[in-house]
Amino acid sequence: MKQKRGIIITGIILAAITAGSFTIWMMPQTTQTKFVVTDAAENLDGIIEQQKTISDTMSEEYSRMLEGQITPDNYIGIAQISSSQVNSFIISIVQSDVPEQWQESYSAYMDSLRAYNSYLQETIIIANKLKENSAADITEDKAKAESILGDASASIDASYKTRP
Template sequence: MATKKGIIITAVILAVIAGASSLVWFLPQNHGSSFVVSDYKSELDSVKERHSLIIADTESNLKGLSDKTLSPDNFTSQAQISSSQITSLISELVESNPPVEWKQSYGAYFEGLKKYNDYLTEIISLANKIKSGSSSSDISDEMSKIDSLKQESDSLVSKSNQTRP
């Protein structure tokens, strides 16, 4: 037979468990990942190296598209993957929160990556125009736009290198 004391203790234990469980639901959770950067030069060098690999892959794929050894659909999927990787690099630069002496260099590289992402968007558009059989003048216009975006990206990356502390 249950005693009053046993019932009260059980009720208190259940109330504490229910209260603690509810508290877990109501407390804000920090689901964002963060990392601490202590060597900003190495961090920027790492981003720069990965960006270079993406550039080399994209140029190879663009050559394959112009040689017709890579289909526009395959090219588009590769360019979308590259765009996703560039977006990841942009996020990495933003989350690193550089000190004042590195802000200008990081900011210029950030802008260079954004321009490179615009470049990727335009080469996807080029692939779609090639796929749909657009006129050579449309393709030529697209190529000049692409070249301009690539030059802007390269210029911003150079500015980042020049403003390093």
């Protein structure tokens, strides 16, 4: 009888622990993570330098794809990774708790990152067209991609102009 009672008590304790853990795990997280930035200029400059490295690399890879030096599939893989990195920069800016005088500059640079991501998506569309037909007419697509890249550059300029 004592052994049966011990097993029942142990089962109840395990069920309570499991239910408590599950309840805590299922609770929605209502707090948004914010990173306090002590030097807003240095933080933004760091993001800009990292994005410039990605942009330079993607420009080279895009040219190589158009020249037939790499396959559209290879380019698509590289562009998707770069897009993911740009998304992480956007998240970093959103989660940065910067002084009010820097918010406009950060917002403009975030617009630039979003435009650059749109540019990457447009180049992926071009790569897919070339994958399907290497002689496809991509003139309009290239013009659209360049236009989006121009928008990204304009947002970068706006970010620099709104720095305190």
